[in-house]
Amino acid sequence: MSGRRPYGADTGGSPRPGSSQPRARRARQVADVLRQQITGGAFDSGTLPDERALGAQFHASRNAVREALGILRDEGLIARRRGVGTTVLMPKYGHGLDRLAGLAETLTGYGPLTNEVRAAHRVAEPPAAVAERLSLAPGTGAVYIERVRRMGGLPLSLDATYLAADIGVPLLDLDLAGRDLFALIEETTGGRLGRAEVAVHAVTAGPDVAGLLDVPVGAAVFAIDRLTHLADGRPVDAESLHIRADRLTLHATLHRGAPHPG
Amino acid sequence: MSGRRPYGADTGGSPRPGSSQPRARRARQVADVLRQQITGGAFDSGTLPDERALGAQFHASRNAVREALGILRDEGLIARRRGVGTTVLMPKYGHGLDRLAGLAETLTGYGPLTNEVRAAHRVAEPPAAVAERLSLAPGTGAVYIERVRRMGGLPLSLDATYLAADIGVPLLDLDLAGRDLFALIEETTGGRLGRAEVAVHAVTAGPDVAGLLDVPVGAAVFAIDRLTHLADGRPVDAESLHIRADRLTLHATLHRGAPHPG
Structure with a gap:
């Protein structure tokens, strides 16, 4: 189906507690807040603040912000285009x-x-x-x-x-x-x-x-x-x-x- | 993130109405019924009927049944092992x-x-x-x-x-x-x-x-x-x-x- 590792595969049935990388963790936390904001209609203009502004707002690194936006893009919530920035794809x-x-x-x-x-x-x-x-x-x-x-x-x-x-x-x-x-x-x-x-x-x-x-x-x-x-x-x-x-x-x-x- | 085609990508923004293949469609229909049965506890023994029995029950081809089981495996509901058959992974x-x-x-x-x-x-x-x-x-x-x-x-x-x-x-x-x-x-x-x-x-x-x-x-x-x-x-x-x-x-x-x- 998809090429991803199946559930319970031999390659990784073992839990990885504590393996959470600081950047990935921060990205997830930022994505959670942004998801709530996006679906709650906080960005009525249709455009999100730029990476620098989001980093300042969340006390997060540029890379963590970028990874958070990648999560939301994979969920189909936003599009990212050079020169245009990050836009909300459609109302939910x-x-x-x-x-x-x-x-x-x-x-x-x-x-x-x-x-x-x-x-x-x-x-x-x-x-x-x-x-x-x-x-x-x-x-x-x-x-x-x-x-x-x-x-x-x-x-x-x-x-x-x-x-x-x-x-x-x-x-x-x-x-x-x-x-x-x-x-x-x-x-x-x-x-x-x-x-x-x-x-x-x-x-x-x-x-x-x-x-x-x-x-x-x-x-x-x-x-x-x-x-x-x-x-x-x-x-x-x-x-x-x-x-x-x-x-x-x-x-x-x-x-x-x-x-x-x- | 995952390697899959992103939402709204140039490669396929156009809808494909009617492109549903008969086997894929039948597989989806069979998977829907089996998902309801599995999560409803219908297979308390932990084992699903074999492909031939499922095919007869659903009036579906062996390939469609196999594809349906693949969908449910990708959802983490079942495991398929040669010689053991199809088992429910855990209660939901x-x-x-x-x-x-x-x-x-x-x-x-x-x-x-x-x-x-x-x-x-x-x-x-x-x-x-x-x-x-x-x-x-x-x-x-x-x-x-x-x-x-x-x-x-x-x-x-x-x-x-x-x-x-x-x-x-x-x-x-x-x-x-x-x-x-x-x-x-x-x-x-x-x-x-x-x-x-x-x-x-x-x-x-x-x-x-x-x-x-x-x-x-x-x-x-x-x-x-x-x-x-x-x-x-x-x-x-x-x-x-x-x-x-x-x-x-x-x-x-x-x-x-x-x-x-x-």
Whole structure:
């Protein structure tokens, strides 16, 4: 896939505690602060201060600043060009993890979200694991819908989902290129959706995801499993989402609950 | 950093819609289902079915299955060894995104979480962006604490945080190697913490993070900004977390709120 050393390879399964080089460490610390600033919209002009100014601000060497900017460039957040300086590549959208919403619902106000429908059809035999998650009765089949979603013309996410047939079939005639599935399901069923269980993974893009989302192979992307239920608790929508991590941050406001043993 | 093509490089800024190869696409689809199964604990025996069985189950070619397993190996989820087959490397812990909790609180029951304290000291001049986030009065300084957290002896996360001085200084004498900061702050202040704003990024590990977390350079990791407030709303704890994405999944159960325009 990528040429990098695999996990747990013979070449380096041993931890390297304390091997952190001072410059690499400083670079990471600077990158962390700058990442928060960039995604928080601190550089509205679109340009970062130059290396010298950043060095003074962070009490960091020029080399450490340069390495920090390299980290953020590898994350797709900034571009560095001679004579132009360091510019923020594009705004990073925020998607809330506090209520269940489709992308188009969350990102209203950022411009039109368009979908390239890559698949939308019945599937006689969905994978056994999917049939089990959706509690499908044997032989009922499912519907598979796969879309690449674009914001401002650039790919934002790849949404692939299996739907229970009675829920999915009515969607096949509707505006899959223009609408969120959640809204379409609620319109066709006449009821609100219920809860969804969401599992968020960070992964590197393989060739297929990289090609569809127009990111380098090996770029970090979110891979999200989302199982959505009707209000009565029935699971109907088993999604696998891949989202460009250079374009989207997941947000949540968490509250402290009952005390636990620390 | 890694040798891969950078974002927006001249070599391939153009989207490749529809360029998805059938095998790569099938591999991605199979990998998505298997990832959900692995992280959901479906292979408690620790071993996956062999390539032929997986091919039959997914109606996929042997090559597509092999490519799917390659994706999951690159994510650090499985190992493939001749004569042994495909094994799940380690359990993936779940960290809830529904309430504010420290890692040790969330992961009770998985065994001891230990911390290597890499830094714990006063900082006279924290970065301006940090001072602003913490609403520090000029000249009051801050406390910086950096820890590598291990579960079962293996690195799980790198936690670096700036604390307001009055909150952080009392922590410097306490059991930073054994306890969550949240619990320590609540003990020293005598009150519960309030809310935290959390921003979750997926990034690739740079050299410093890779070395400290013992993952390959270029591996996907979560980078999390978390700003935690006291119950009265005062921000006191500005953290940058890096978490191994092969060891931790972020979980949430989301509920459908009020209707939005779809």
